Amino acid sequence: xxxxxxxxxxxxxxxxxxxxxxxxxxxxxxxxxxxxxxxxxxxxxxxxxxxxxxxxxxxxxxxxxxxxxxxxxxxxxxxxxxxxxxxxxxxxxxxxxxxxxxxxxxxxxxxxxxxxxxxxxxxxxxxxxxxxxxxxxxxxxxxxxxxxxxxxxxxxxxxxxxxxxxxxxxxxxxxxxxxxxxxxxxxxxxxxxxxxxxxxxxxxxxxxxxxxxxxxxxxxxxxxxxxxxxxxxxxxxxxxxxxxxx
Ligand code: G3P
Ligand code: MG
Numbered sequence: 463x464x465x466x467x468x469x470x471x472x473x474x475x476x477x478x479x480x481x482x483x484x485x486x487x488x489x490x491x492x493x494x495x496x497x498x499x500x501x502x503x504x505x506x507x508x509x510x511x512x513x514x515x516x517x518x519x520x521x522x523x524x525x526x527x528x529x530x531x532x533x534x535x536x537x538x539x540x541x542x543x544x545x546x547x548x549x550x551x552x553x554x555x556x557x558x559x560x561x562x563x564x565x566x567x568x569x570x571x572x573x574x575x576x577x578x579x580x581x582x583x584x585x586x587x588x589x590x591x592x593x594x595x596x597x598x599x600x601x602x603x604x605x606x607x608x609x610x611x612x613x614x615x616x617x618x619x620x621x622x623x624x625x626x627x628x629x630x631x632x633x634x635x636x637x638x639x640x641x642x643x644x645x646x647x648x649x650x651x652x653x654x655x656x657x658x659x660x661x662x663x664x665x666x667x668x669x670x671x672x673x674x675x676x677x678x679x680x681x682x683x684x685x686x687x688x689x690x691x692x693x694x695x696x697x698x699x700x701x702x703x704x705x706x707x708x
Pocket of ligand 2: 498499500
């Protein structure tokens with residue numbers, strides 16, 4: 463059976479400021495085999511990795527990502543809010559993460575943050591950039607905006623997509639097939655073992671988020687999910703190793 467993908471949520475965000483190169487590097491050190499991150503676009507069209515539409519929480523700047531040019535955004539300190547020891551961490555460009563991933567076997571889950579700000583055209587831009595890096599099977603595009611996922615498949619049918627959702631949808635694998643998605647990025651409570659099996663029978667993977675509790679991590683692993691998105695890749699790695707040994 464395929465090894466469950468250990469996705470570090472925004473990098474190793476329990477230990478480092480989320481969505482920074484420090485968090486991505488640490489994730490690898492802690493045993494992550496995948497990285498989940500959030501993609502947005504600056505005023506001058508650069509693709510950057512940041513969760514909130516506003517820069518406020520992680521840099522102190524009250525403006526929105528979409529209203530700031532990259533030259534200004536890249537000068538902001540995205541580390542100090544977390545701890546002084548990360549002062550000077552920047553908001554990374556998408557290409558910085560792809561560059562890091564290139565020589566690894568990491569699976570990269572790019573969440574398009576286009577639910578609030580629509581970022582028209584971002585699908586084609588992200589796809590064109592990931593194609594340049596030839597990461598192929600190792601890229602999964604996800605979004606809470608499912609129209610965007612349909613558009614991704616229209617642009618590049620070979621690119622994998624994951625449906626982000628919160629609720630207990632009825633037979634979500636049927637929905638996934640209807641929009642040609644590859645995976646269900648379900649909120650952790652919207653996952654039951656029989657659904658995981660049934661989805662797998664239809665070729666649809668489950669990648670629940672965001673699971674940090676050790677008991678919950680183990681429970682979902684035993685359900686046979688294909689991947690888990692966690693702030694603690696070290697915890698998931700330790701549980702996977704223990705189960706493997708037993
Ligand atoms: O992709 C999983 C998870 O990151 C979705 O929610 O708000 O953490 O981006 P959020
Ligand atoms: Mg996310």
